Amino acid sequence: MTSVNQLPTNAPRQAERPIIEARDVYKLFGQTPALLGATLAARTGEILAVMGPSGSGKSTLLHCMAGIYTPDKGEIWFDGQRLDTLSDTRRTELRRTAFGFVFQFGQLVPELTVADNIALPLLLSRMSRKAAYARAGAWLPRLGLDGLGDRRTGELSGGQAQRVALARALVAQPKVLFADEPTGSLDTLTGEMVMELLVGNARAEGTTVVLVTHDARVAAYADRQVLVRDGKVTHAEATHTDGTVADTEVEVGR
Amino acid sequence: MTVPLTLLGLLEREPSYGYDLKRDYDAYFGGDKPLPFGQVYSTLRRLARDGKVTGGEAEPGAGPDRKPYTITELGTREFDTWLAKPIEPEPHLQTTLFSKVVLALLLGRPAASYLDIQRTAHMQRMRQLTELKRTGSLMQTLLADHGLFHLEADLRWIDVTSARLDALAEMVRSI
Numbered sequence: 001m002t003s004v005n006q007l008p009t010n011a012p013r014q015a016e017r018p019i020i021e022a023r024d025v026y027k028l029f030g031q032t033p034a035l036l037g038a039t040l041a042a043r044t045g046e047i048l049a050v051m052g053p054s055g056s057g058k059s060t061l062l063h064c065m066a067g068i069y070t071p072d073k074g075e076i077w078f079d080g081q082r083l084d085t086l087s088d089t090r091r092t093e094l095r096r097t098a099f100g101f102v103f104q105f106g107q108l109v110p111e112l113t114v115a116d117n118i119a120l121p122l123l124l125s126r127m128s129r130k131a132a133y134a135r136a137g138a139w140l141p142r143l144g145l146d147g148l149g150d151r152r153t154g155e156l157s158g159g160q161a162q163r164v165a166l167a168r169a170l171v172a173q174p175k176v177l178f179a180d181e182p183t184g185s186l187d188t189l190t191g192e193m194v195m196e197l198l199v200g201n202a203r204a205e206g207t208t209v210v211l212v213t214h215d216a217r218v219a220a221y222a223d224r225q226v227l228v229r230d231g232k233v234t235h236a237e238a239t240h241t242d243g244t245v246a247d248t249e250v251e252v253g254r
Numbered sequence: 255m256t257v258p259l260t261l262l263g264l265l266e267r268e269p270s271y272g273y274d275l276k277r278d279y280d281a282y283f284g285g286d287k288p289l290p291f292g293q294v295y296s297t298l299r300r301l302a303r304d305g306k307v308t309g310g311e312a313e314p315g316a317g318p319d320r321k322p323y324t325i326t327e328l329g330t331r332e333f334d335t336w337l338a339k340p341i342e343p344e345p346h347l348q349t350t351l352f353s354k355v356v357l358a359l360l361l362g363r364p365a366a367s368y369l370d371i372q373r374t375a376h377m378q379r380m381r382q383l384t385e386l387k388r389t390g391s392l393m394q395t396l397l398a399d400h401g402l403f404h405l406e407a408d409l410r411w412i413d414v415t416s417a418r419l420d421a422l423a424e425m426v427r428s429i
Contacts, residue, residue, distance in 0.1 A: 053413060196388065216409045217402055220380035227373070234370075 017080065019044045019208050020176050022065050025074035026231075027057075034060040035071070036231035042176070047199060047209040049222035050233075054214065058228040059180055062212045066099055066178045067091045079175065096124060100169030100177040100207070102198070104184035107165045110154030114145060114164050117153050121172045139167040143197055159190035166198055170205060177202055180212045188217075195221045257289065258297050258306075262325055262333040265307060269322035272298055272310070285397055298323055306332060351408070355415060359423040369416050376405050376412070 018041035027035040034057045042048040052058040063069040065076055067083050076083040078098065083091065101107070108117045115136050122132035140146055143163040148156070153164055162182060169177055182198060183191030199221045202209045211222055219225045226233050257279075264270065264278050272294050280288045301307040306329030309321040325333070351372060358365035383398040383405070390398065415422070 053417070216377065216380060216406050217384075220377065220384040220402070222381075225377045227370075 017044075018042055018077070019046075019079055020065055020210065021077040022061060022071075023075040023077065025061065025064050025071040025076070027060050027064060027069060027071050033231055035064065035074075037074070038064075038228065038231060038233050040065070040226060040233045042208050042210055044175075044208055045203075045206050046224065047202060047222040048211065049219035049225040050210065050212045050228055051214065051216065051219050051225055052228035056228045057231040058212045058214075061228060061233075062178055062180055062210060065210060066101070066176075067095055096121065097172065098175045100172065100174035102162070102165050102169045102177065102179040102182045104181040108153040108161055108168070110152065112153065113149065114140070114151050114153055114156070115149040117164055118167045118171050121168060125172065136167070136171055139171055142201060143167050144193075157190075158186050159194060162186060162190075162194045163197060166194065166201070170201055170207065173205060174207060176208045176210060178210050178212075181214070182211070183213070183215065183218050191215075191218065257293065258301055259333060259336050261294070261297055262301065262306060262329050263337070265323055265325040266330065266333060269309065269324040271320070271322050275323070282393070285394075301329065305329075351412075355419075355422070356426055359419070359426045365423070366416060366419055369412050369419075373409060373412050376409050380405050380409075 021041040022038055025035050025038045026033070036057075038057065038061050040048075040050070040061065050058045050061060060069065064071050064084075067076065067078075067086070071084055074084075078094070083094070086094065109120070112120075115133060118136035118139055119129075119132040122135060123129065127135075137149060140149055143166060145160065145163055145167070148160065153161055156164065162185075166182070169179075177198075179198065183194050186194060195218055198209070198211075201207075209222070211219070213219050228234070260279060260283060261275055264275055270278075272291070275298070276289055276291060276294045279294070298307060298310055302310055302323075305326055307323045307325055309323045354368060355365050357363075358368055380402055383401050387395045387398045387402075
């Protein structure tokens with residue numbers, strides 16, 4: 001079985017232990033296989049792009065790693081604990097407290113204001129309204145949304161809406177941000193601005209990012225890119241930030 | 255070769271000395287490849303010989319003073335013509351990468367693996383250019399974008415070719 005970048009869970013060097021990891025994951029939808037032994041790990045603070053054509057399984061892999069789907073076989077590990085065997089309640093809790101999400105479309109509640117939407121995860125975590133709105137408000141200037149706090153999100157442009165979604169994903173200070181085609185519905189320049197803000201803020205917060213995209217120009221914002229093909233992570237390469245060669249095995253698709 | 259035409263374009267603004275032309279060329283177009291002084295002066299000498307610029311050489315008996323280079327009417331005409339004429343879109347339908355893939359298939363070598371290695375190299379370059387965009391000026395951003403879009407086009411070709419390798423292998427061996 002493939003386990004190119006698997007580290008033992010009791011790895012002595014804490015910094016090198018993956019914060020989020022898929023080990024030999026299989027996932028079928030009915031008779032249709034989506035993942036066929038996918039293995040992938042992201043280190044703390046790493047920005048990792050998962051690339052691949054439509055139907056390659058890259059989004060399914062993200063959903064498995066984020067605890068949204070349960071793998072049919074294989075394991076998901078988050079911060080030293082097994083994620084896929086947790087109860088639904090514990091997984092939901094973990095998703096809310098430790099993970100942030102940005103998707104391509106429709107994540108905001110259009111009837112609510114920008115500030116409401118950003119504060120939502122904090123309110124769901126039973127933070128006081130005052131504290132939640134204060135923290136939500138602090139994110140507005142960081143994402144170039146000054147003065148838009150009272151605007152209903154249904155009235156925003158695509159780029160503004162995506163920046164609000166990004167603020168909402170980061171406001172609860174998640175350990176891992178999962179982004180699935182976050183610029184998919186945006187034009188080139190607007191998409192670049194969103195990527196700049198995503199990468200810049202994730203780095204500032206030390207947040208690990210798992211970014212799924214079919215767009216190489218978007219993937220180029222990441223520290224490392226891997227390719228999903230036929231349900232497997234077939235290709236991994238060195239990072240450029242620290243110069244270390246992380247995973248250079250090239251497993252040729254068959 | 256666009257260096258002569260670029261220098262003519264810079265001279266359209268105002269008569270200039272070789273040193274100023276080199277400095278401006280490097281600032282606007284040099285990127286990571288500054289223009290050598292030798293090339294500046296040899297190019298200007300050729301342009302003068304062909305009647306597209308005047309100046310440069312010290313006039314006989316005029317002492318050590320040199321005149322700035324000035325564009326002539328002929329030079330202006332040539333520059334205008336070049337500026338307005340579209341460059342030829344993708345004139346060559348032969349690429350090194352295509353040749354490598356066909357040869358690999360012909361010889362039974364691992365073409366898919368070669369394409370993966372190329373994809374890795376392309377992504378690495380794209381990361382560098384993206385970093386340049388994040389930290390550089392608008393001019394550097396636009397230059398980096400030009401590179402990024404071309405690399406992206408290559409990558410798409412690599413993906414499509416990877417997906418069609420089996421069919422291509424069959425065709426290559428049947429020729």
